[in-house]
Amino acid sequence: MQVLAVTPEIFPLIKTGGLADVTGALPVALARQGIATKTLIPGFPQVLKAVVKSAPLHQYPAMHGGKASVFATSVAGLDLLVLDAPHLFDRPGGPYGDSTGADWPDNWRRFSALSFAGADIAAGAIAGYRPDVVHAHDWQAALTLAYMRYGQAAGTPSVMTVHNLAFQGRFGAGIFGELGLPAEAMSLDGVEYYGGVGFLKAGLQAAWAITTVSPTYAQEIRTPDFGMGLDGLVSMRSADLHGIVNGIDVETWDPQTDAHLKATYSQKILKKRAANKKAVEERFGLAHDDSPIFCVVSRLTWQKGLDMLVGVLDEVLASGARLAVLGSGDAALEGALLAGAARHRGRMGVVIGYDEALSHLMQGGCDAIVIPSRFEPCGLTQLYGLRYGCVPIVARTGGLADTVIDANEAALSAGVATGFQFDAESGDALLNAIKRAVAIYADRPAWATMQRQGMKSDVSWDRSAAKYAELYRSLIARRT
Ligand code: ADP
Numbered sequence: 217m218q219v220l221a222v223t224p225e226i227f228p229l230i231k232t233g234g235l236a237d238v239t240g241a242l243p244v245a246l247a248r249q250g251i252a253t254k255t256l257i258p259g260f261p262q263v264l265k266a267v268v269k270s271a272p273l274h275q276y277p278a279m280h281g282g283k284a285s286v287f288a289t290s291v292a293g294l295d296l297l298v299l300d301a302p303h304l305f306d307r308p309g310g311p312y313g314d315s316t317g318a319d320w321p322d323n324w325r326r327f328s329a330l331s332f333a334g335a336d337i338a339a340g341a342i343a344g345y346r347p348d349v350v351h352a353h354d355w356q357a358a359l360t361l362a363y364m365r366y367g368q369a370a371g372t373p374s375v376m377t378v379h380n381l382a383f384q385g386r387f388g389a390g391i392f393g394e395l396g397l398p399a400e401a402m403s404l405d406g407v408e409y410y411g412g413v414g415f416l417k418a419g420l421q422a423a424w425a426i427t428t429v430s431p432t433y434a435q436e437i438r439t440p441d442f443g444m445g446l447d448g449l450v451s452m453r454s455a456d457l458h459g460i461v462n463g464i465d466v467e468t469w470d471p472q473t474d475a476h477l478k479a480t481y482s483q484k485i486l487k488k489r490a491a492n493k494k495a496v497e498e499r500f501g502l503a504h505d506d507s508p509i510f511c512v513v514s515r516l517t518w519q520k521g522l523d524m525l526v527g528v529l530d531e532v533l534a535s536g537a538r539l540a541v542l543g544s545g546d547a548a549l550e551g552a553l554l555a556g557a558a559r560h561r562g563r564m565g566v567v568i569g570y571d572e573a574l575s576h577l578m579q580g581g582c583d584a585i586v587i588p589s590r591f592e593p594c595g596l597t598q599l600y601g602l603r604y605g606c607v608p609i610v611a612r613t614g615g616l617a618d619t620v621i622d623a624n625e626a627a628l629s630a631g632v633a634t635g636f637q638f639d640a641e642s643g644d645a646l647l648n649a650i651k652r653a654v655a656i657y658a659d660r661p662a663w664a665t666m667q668r669q670g671m672k673s674d675v676s677w678d679r680s681a682a683k684y685a686e687l688y689r690s691l692i693a694r695r696t
Pocket residue numbers: 233234513514515542543544569570571572575594595596597598
């Protein structure tokens with residue numbers, strides 16, 4: 217089976233979020249299921265710098281005002297097709313905006329070009345290659361499925377994966393004329409979205425199947441609270457909607473070999489975590505004692521719900537837990553967390569910034585990780601926590617609800633609990649969960665059982681890849 221994936225990001229070349237981890241890891245896991253993936257990505261400078269360019273396989277003399285071509289290359293075991301269009305992609309800054317973070321005003325042109333090329337390749341533009349399935353990721357690739365639907369590849373099965381419904385690629389109606397779609401596409405069942413053009417909306421409409429990154433999030437986005445304006449469409453397509461939880465890279469995240477840890481360890485020798493905990497104490501300026509350290513590793517945005525942690529900060533510290541927070545984002549939230557640390561010197565420490573190495577040390581040394589998200593399509597930090605024996609304390613939403621087994625009485629007595637869940641959007645419920653965790657921590661054998669149970673959870677990509685493979689096969693069987 218041949219799959220063409222279309223995505224704006226792929227690890228290790230270009231990454232702003234979990235999407236890149238998925239598109240980078242899934243092809244490797246699918247290969248073990250006998251499925252070959254080629255991935256079409258934009259020729260961003262970060263990509264062109266890292267790959268060896270080859271002769272063009274397909275060329276466009278004028279694509280949105282400049283020459284473009286597609287060439288093949290491979291990196292880290294990934295087969296890539298790169299859309300080389302310097303006038304669209306060869307720019308400083310990030311993939312979607314300039315160095316100040318402001319979106320490029322022609323993003324609709326840039327990602328309709330990516331999608332246009334994706335649909336051409338689906339239709340056989342590259343000699344000798346015809347994918348059996350096309351898999352588009354997020355709004356930047358979503359128009360691929362609309363170009364296929366209104367073009368030559370309508371008979372090719374397609375999958376639209378939504379990594380976060382908050383990002384939709386919404387533009388004014390004025391761009392429609394330049395997209396190269398037939399007039400009939402500017403309709404309610406096409407690309408039209410609240411009077412403008414919606415890229416993700418068009419993909420959701422055209423896809424043979426839709427997936428999102430956890431079963432609970434797949435349910436949630438059918439409701440107005442989580443659907444962000446697309447809940448009606450998502451509900452209409454619910455028969456074709458699937459939730460498949462992300463895996464993690466179990467080689468990069470392995471407490472037995474992780475070079476970022478002071479001491480590596482396994483389920484059998486959890487006491488070696490003490491050296492990592494001591495390093496966390498030093499790094500965060502925490503006084504050394506016997507109490508648990510709960511951590512946060514997060515973007516500091518509204519989605520992540522850390523304002524609710526700030527709201528109950530004094531009670532959390534009074535409950536006996538210490539706090540170590542690593543994150544960056546909203547200035548107000550950064551300020552509130554720093555003020556909390558100043559108030560509770562020695563019991564709470566904050567590092568503002570993005571620090572991959574420190575995030576590993578925290579998972580390997582802290583006792584629990586707190587994730588109070590308002591919504592969370594899948595979430596990765598709770599999966600790292602499970603793998604590292606850093607017990608997740610999570611809001612009951614999206615992928616957090618699907619991956620952590622709450623330490624209620626039944627789960628505790630059966631020995632299957634892996635963490636703590638609480639009602640999302642409630643500071644009181646968060647505080648309660650933290651108090652429950654502090655109480656169980658006092659019973660060290662019970663705590664160690666929870667840690668070990670989490671470390672036994674299968675968080676690898678293999679299970680998820682098998683689900684994608686099954687979905688691809690079911691779509692191919694539907695092909696006429
Ligand atoms: P999202 O993609 O919404 O930010 P996820 O939990 O899916 O949330 O993924 C977040 C990823 O970013 C994880 O790998 C996490 O460890 C990492 N991360 C977030 N903030 C930081 C930070 N300040 N320093 C280091 N890593 C971070």
